[in-house]
Each structure stands twice: as C-alpha cells, then as structure tokens.
Amino acid sequence: MKLRKIERRNAIKKEIEKNPFITDQDLSMLFSVSIQTIRLDRTHLNIPELRKRIKTVARKNHERIRSIDGSEIIGDVINVSPDKHATSIIKVDEDSVFTRNKIARGHVLFAQANSLCVALIHRPIVLTRDSKVEFLQPVKLNDTVRAEAQTLDITNKYFTIKVESYVKNALVFRGTFKMYYTSEDEENG
Amino acid sequence: MKLRKIERRNAIKKEIEKNPFITDQDLSMLFSVSIQTIRLDRTHLNIPELRKRIKTVARKNHERIRSIDGSEIIGDVINVSPDKHATSIIKVDEDSVFTRNKIARGHVLFAQANSLCVALIHRPIVLTRDSKVEFLQPVKLNDTVRAEAQTLDITNKYFTIKVESYVKNALVFRGTFKMYYTSEDEENG
Numbered sequence: 001m002k003l004r005k006i007e008r009r010n011a012i013k014k015e016i017e018k019n020p021f022i023t024d025q026d027l028s029m030l031f032s033v034s035i036q037t038i039r040l041d042r043t044h045l046n047i048p049e050l051r052k053r054i055k056t057v058a059r060k061n062h063e064r065i066r067s068i069d070g071s072e073i074i075g076d077v078i079n080v081s082p083d084k085h086a087t088s089i090i091k092v093d094e095d096s097v098f099t100r101n102k103i104a105r106g107h108v109l110f111a112q113a114n115s116l117c118v119a120l121i122h123r124p125i126v127l128t129r130d131s132k133v134e135f136l137q138p139v140k141l142n143d144t145v146r147a148e149a150q151t152l153d154i155t156n157k158y159f160t161i162k163v164e165s166y167v168k169n170a171l172v173f174r175g176t177f178k179m180y181y182t183s184e185d186e187e188n189g
Numbered sequence: 190m191k192l193r194k195i196e197r198r199n200a201i202k203k204e205i206e207k208n209p210f211i212t213d214q215d216l217s218m219l220f221s222v223s224i225q226t227i228r229l230d231r232t233h234l235n236i237p238e239l240r241k242r243i244k245t246v247a248r249k250n251h252e253r254i255r256s257i258d259g260s261e262i263i264g265d266v267i268n269v270s271p272d273k274h275a276t277s278i279i280k281v282d283e284d285s286v287f288t289r290n291k292i293a294r295g296h297v298l299f300a301q302a303n304s305l306c307v308a309l310i311h312r313p314i315v316l317t318r319d320s321k322v323e324f325l326q327p328v329k330l331n332d333t334v335r336a337e338a339q340t341l342d343i344t345n346k347y348f349t350i351k352v353e354s355y356v357k358n359a360l361v362f363r364g365t366f367k368m369y370y371t372s373e374d375e376e377n378g
Contacts, residue, residue: 130322133321134318
C-alpha cells in the first residue's frame with residue numbers, strides 16, 4: 001500500500017501505537033517504502049527506534065511486576081496487566097541457537113514463557129509447579145519472539161496460564177503453566 | 190560408620206567409582222570424618238577433586254555426543270549410552286536462582302533435562318517437539334542436580350525420553366520429552 005507522505009506518517013504512528021515492537025523493516029514492507037524513509041518518518045514523528053521504545057515500555061512495566069526482579073525476566077516485558085495477561089519479546093541471538101543449524105534452543109522459548117508467567121502473577125512468591133509445552137515451528141537466529149501470557153484459572157494455590165509465542169504472525173510455541181503462589185498472609189505468617 | 194584409615198580409603202575409592210560426582214562433604218558425612226580427612230585420603234589415593242573428576246568424565250563423553258557441541262550442553266554429561274540413557278549434573282549457582290528466595294528457576298532444570306535429551310540422541314539433527322514437566326521440590330542455591338534421561342520409545346521420527354532429576358536422593362523434577370530427529374539420509378537428501 002503506497003500512501004502520500006502525510007498519510008503514511010499518520011499510518012506509521014498508528015501502527016507503532018498498536019504494536020510498539022514492530023520493526024522498521026516490517027514497516028517498510030507494510031508501506032512499500034525503503035527502511036531509510038521509515039527512519040526519516042520516525043525522526044519527523046519523534047518516535048524513537050525499536051530498541052529504545054522497548055526499553056521505555058519495559059521500564060514502565062517494572063513497577064507492576066511483583067514476584068521477580070525486573071532484571072531476572074528472560075525477555076523484555078512490553079505490557080502487563082497484573083494477574084490477567086502480559087506480553088514480552090525476545091530477540092534470538094547467537095547464544096540462544098544451536099551452533100550447527102542456528103535454530104533457537106527449546107529452553108530459550110521455555111524460559112521466556114515461564115518467566116513471563118512469574119512476572120504476570122502479582123504475589124510475593126511464585127514458583128512453577130508443572131508445564132506442558134509444544135514447539136510448533138523452528139525459530140531462527142535474529143527472529144523476534146513475542147510471548148503472550150493469559151491467565152485461564154486462579155485457585156487458592158495455583159494460577160493456570162496459557163502462553164502463545166509468535167514470530168511475526170506465526171505461532172511457534174504454545175504452553176500451559178501451572179504456577180504455585182503464596183499470598184501475603186502466608187508470607188507474614 | 191567409623192572405619193580404620195586403610196578400610197576407609199578403600200571404601201572411599203569404591204564410593205567414588207560408583208558415583209564420581211559425590212562431594213567431599215557427602216563423603217565426610219558418610220564416613221563420619223572431617224572434610225580435611227577426606228581431602229587427605231583423596232590425595233593419598235590420587236583421586237582429583239570433584240570439579241576435575243567431572244571435567245575428565247565429561248571430556249570422555251564428548252566424543253559420544255553427536256547432535257550438539259559439547260559446550261552447548263547445560264550441565265556436565267557424566268555418562269551417555271547413545272540413544273539409550275544419559276546422566277548430567279549441574280551445580281546451582283547465583284545466576285540460576287531467584288534473587289529473593291534463592292530457589293532455582295524452573296527453566297534451569299528444564300534446560301538441563303532438555304539438552305541432556307539432545308545429547309543422548311545420536312543423530313545429526315535433533316529438535317524438541319513437545320514436553321511435559323513437573324517441578325516436585327524447590328531446588329536451592331549450591332544444590333547439585335543430577336538429571337537421568339532414559340529413552341522410552343523410538344519411532345521413525347521421534348524419540349520419547351523420560352528425565353528424572355535428583356538432589357542427593359530426592360526427586361526434584363520429572364519430565365517427558367518428545368524429540369524430533371532427522372537421520373543421515375534425510376540430511377544428505
């Protein structure tokens with residue numbers, strides 16, 4: 001879709017508001033212009049580059065995360081609605097892939113999903129009880145993985161959380177996590 | 190059990206042969222002597238300290254691991270019988286625990302078990318398809334976790350592997366991993 005400059009800039013602004021972790025490359029494909037044009041548009045719109053956008057959003061979310069220190073989360077949490085749902089993204093780097101085939105190692109996707117579950121639950125102590133996970137498509141070096149966690153059920157001891165992870169729009173990983181928590185009373189008791 | 194020096198040294202030698210990753214502390218408790226005495230006994234018997242013993246055993250096992258570079262395995266593989274069973278151990282360090290409660294993070298035990306499955310399968314390409322895991326007891330800072338993987342089933346596409354992880358004799362983690370593999374023919378085809 002080719003738009004006039006002013007329309008395109010408005011559309012880019014909306015697109016980034018909707019999805020703050022969209023890359024310049026994705027935008028350039030979406031609007032059929034060069035990456036350089038997207039960068040100029042962003043500068044004009046005063047929208048920082050992806051890395052900075054993520055950091056800003058992640059910082060804002062830290063105060064809403066209770067069970068874990070921000071630095072301990074695998075991936076950047078880009079939104080969290082305590083006890084309900086949360087999203088994080090991770091960029092697959094050399095350390096996360098098998099040397100031989102450059103495919104992401106299973107435990108990296110597991111770690112992202114699992115620590116997102118811990119971040120989501122707004123209680124002082126949260127531990128994983130059990131989990132069932134599926135690796136649906138190979139994730140490659142330099143892919144950006146977006147994990148979306150959603151609470152399915154809460155009992156007096158456990159949260160059950162569903163996590164779905166995507167590379168662009170492709171579902172690559174799916175898991176269910178049963179998380180044990182202690183409430184404040186127990187911690188003080 | 191308190192033994193005379195020569196009996197104790199023979200017993201220590203046997204104990205280490207049986208279980209090369211037993212710690213000096215475990216031995217000192219087993220034989221009711223000080224850790225210093227155990228160290229002297231080991232020196233006399235010409236048995237290196239735990240860390241060196243592990244490295245020696247791990248090195249021997251590398252040539253028997255096909256699907257993964259030795260350095261990519263989470264934990265030290267102390268024995269592997271290709272396509273059948275394998276054992277690895279991991280020492281839980283500061284990086285592997287939650288800062289707040291010093292309990293090991295779930296994905297660390299998952300990573301040890303998952304990469305042991307990859308190491309066990311003697312094929313050029315191995316990827317995790319799905320997994321079901323249970324965290325049965327909290328694992329603490331400085332614990333040594335021994336993971337034991339055993340093949341349950343092999344089809345023309347998948348291995349099903351059971352992993353049980355222990356701290357001393359306590360079962361702390363249990364999982365089943367369905368692992369996809371390609372045979373040599375497919376790789377060349």
